[in-house]
Structures are given as C-alpha cells and as structure tokens.
Amino acid sequence: MTAKVEKVEDIEIRLLLDAIYRRYHYDFRSYAMSSVRRRLRQARTDFDCATISALQEKVLHDPDMMPRMLGYLTVQVSEMFRDPSYFLAIRKKVVPHLATYPSLKVWIAGCSTGEELYSLVILFREEGLEERTLFYATDINRDALAQAEAGVYDIDRMRQFTENHRLSGGSTSLSDYYQTGYNRCVLDKTLRRNVVFSDHSLVTDQVFGEMHLVSCRNVMIYFDRDLQDRAVGLFRDALPRSGFLGLGAKETLRFSHHAAAFRDFVPDDRIYQRIGS
Structure with a gap:
C-alpha cells in the first residue's frame, strides 16, 4: 500500500471515529491509531465495504451496526487468572493489606x-474476603457486559483456566465454581452476588466511588499517551492512600504524569500502591 493511500485511509478513519x-457517544478518537487501523480494516472486509468511508455510511445509517462495530473496536480477549503470577502477587502481597479493612471495594475496569x-x-472467596467486598465490573461494550453477567x-x-488457577495459588478446585453442559461451563451464580455490572468509559466518564483495589489490565495498551x-x-x-492499582504485563506508569502518586509495590507484576493524600 502506498503512502498516499495510507494517508487517505487515516483521514477516513478519523472521520469515522468522529x-x-x-x-453514538462512543469515543475511540484517542485510541492508538495502529490498533484501530488494523481492526477497522478487518471490519471493512467482514462487512464487504470497499473503503472505510463505505463502512462509515453503514454505521451512521444503520443503528444495528454499532453494537457489531464495538466488537471490532473493543478487545475481548481474556482468560481466567491470566498471567497467574499477577494473581499470586495479589493473593500473597496485596490481600494481607486488604484484610485489615472491614469492607472493601474493587473496580475491574474494562x-x-x-x-x-x-x-x-474466586481469589477473594478463597482468601475469606468475598463477603466484605463489593466488586464493580465496568466496560463500554454492553454485549460484553451481558456475557460477563451470564x-x-x-x-x-x-483446561487453561484451571492451570492458571493452580499457578495463581488457588486453594480449591476451579471445578467447584461451575457446572457443565452442552460443551459450555456455567459459573456458579453466587459468584455474582456482590458484583455490580455497569457500562463506564475511561475516555469520557468520571470516578464513581472510592476503591481499595483497581485492576485494569491490558486495556491501556490500546490508548494513546x-x-x-x-x-x-x-x-x-x-x-x-495505600490503595492498589494493577495493570497488564506490558503496561507501566513510568511515563505517566501521575506516576508520582504511586509507588512500585510488586514491580514485576505491575502492581502499584497509592501514596500521598
């Protein structure tokens, strides 16, 4: 692809995002261009559009397209206990601090x-903290939230989830938390009794409460600086003060303007602790 075509495509992409x-009030304008470009090229192919501009016409004039587009513009790739060392560090180093509070709030952003x-x-249940904890699970993709709630x-x-759980220091069997049928696993509904599911955008929305732990992993790698x-x-x-922030393995606070508000707590697993007031 020539440089001239690439430039025209980038103009089309910015017009589409705008x-x-x-x-629809979804703001992807500050997402990393390389990632957005790759995903929109795939959407253009899948929706049989010759150009990004043709894709834009479909998105603007067919409201049913937008939920489908969110599947391309938001990344829905995860697994239970992904990067087990992160959850082991939460279990061994963060939980002892959290256990000193009579009640807890945890925000899983994205x-x-x-x-x-x-x-x-599951980790909080195994460590005896679930009953005193309220979990906030947020995302901008309502379809993804519906899947999470199900x-x-x-x-x-x-099999991979189970191995990750074991490596994370799990003290029970993961099979204790789900039932199987028709090649699907349904997680025990009691795991959701202290969970609030809500749509929330890190791009446009504000803070909605004080949290003791924020876990936002493999989300910011798709954002610009x-x-x-x-x-x-x-x-x-x-x-x-003393609250905890967990990021993904390829994410860091090193170049953030807000880095001074945190100290490294478990550097290898990207866990930080809030300092100051």
Whole structure:
C-alpha cells in the first residue's frame, strides 16, 4: 500500500471515529491509531465495504451496526487468572493489606466478558474476603457486559483456566465454581452476588466511588499517551492512600504524569500502591 493511500485511509478513519462519537457517544478518537487501523480494516472486509468511508455510511445509517462495530473496536480477549503470577502477587502481597479493612471495594475496569472479574471473586472467596467486598465490573461494550453477567464460557477453555488457577495459588478446585453442559461451563451464580455490572468509559466518564483495589489490565495498551494519562488520573482519584492499582504485563506508569502518586509495590507484576493524600 502506498503512502498516499495510507494517508487517505487515516483521514477516513478519523472521520469515522468522529462520526461514531457524534452519533453514538462512543469515543475511540484517542485510541492508538495502529490498533484501530488494523481492526477497522478487518471490519471493512467482514462487512464487504470497499473503503472505510463505505463502512462509515453503514454505521451512521444503520443503528444495528454499532453494537457489531464495538466488537471490532473493543478487545475481548481474556482468560481466567491470566498471567497467574499477577494473581499470586495479589493473593500473597496485596490481600494481607486488604484484610485489615472491614469492607472493601474493587473496580475491574474494562472487564470485557468477565474472566478477570471472576478470577478476583474466586481469589477473594478463597482468601475469606468475598463477603466484605463489593466488586464493580465496568466496560463500554454492553454485549460484553451481558456475557460477563451470564458467566458462560466454552468448556474447551477450562483446561487453561484451571492451570492458571493452580499457578495463581488457588486453594480449591476451579471445578467447584461451575457446572457443565452442552460443551459450555456455567459459573456458579453466587459468584455474582456482590458484583455490580455497569457500562463506564475511561475516555469520557468520571470516578464513581472510592476503591481499595483497581485492576485494569491490558486495556491501556490500546490508548494513546494522553488517554493513558486520563485513565491513570481516574485510578489515582479513585484510590485512597495505600490503595492498589494493577495493570497488564506490558503496561507501566513510568511515563505517566501521575506516576508520582504511586509507588512500585510488586514491580514485576505491575502492581502499584497509592501514596500521598
């Protein structure tokens, strides 16, 4: 593809993102261009559109297209206890601090289809903290939130989930938390009794409460630098002194304007602690 064509395509992409924001109030304008470009090229192919502009016409004039587009513009790739060392660090190093509070609030930001949420709920149950904890599971994709609330996953994924759980220091069997049927696994509904599911955008929305732990993993890698700063600012404002922030393995606070509000707590697993007032 020539440089000239690439430039025209980028113009089309920015016009499409602006149209989505004006028409549907989803703001992807500060997402990393390389990632957005790749995903929109796939959407253009799948929807049989010759150009991004043709894709824009469909999105603007067919409201049923927008939920489908969210599947391309938001990344729904996760697994339970993904990066087990992160959850082991939460279990061994963060939980002892959280256990000193009479009640707890945990925010899973960008919860996607719920795998990380249920991982934390199970971990908190195993560590005796679930009953005193309220979990907030948020995402901008309502279809993903509906899948998270249903708690149904393909049975062929459970082998990896089970191994991750074991490596995370799990003290029970993961099979204790689900039932199987028709090649699907349905998570125990009691895992949702202390969970609030809600749509929330790190791009446009504000903090909605004080949290003791914020876990936002593998979300900010798709943001540009300014939007990463905005998200970290939200987490800073949501956490009291000594609260904890967990990020993905490829994410860091090193270049954030808000880095001074945190200290490294478990550097290898991207867990930070809020300092100051």
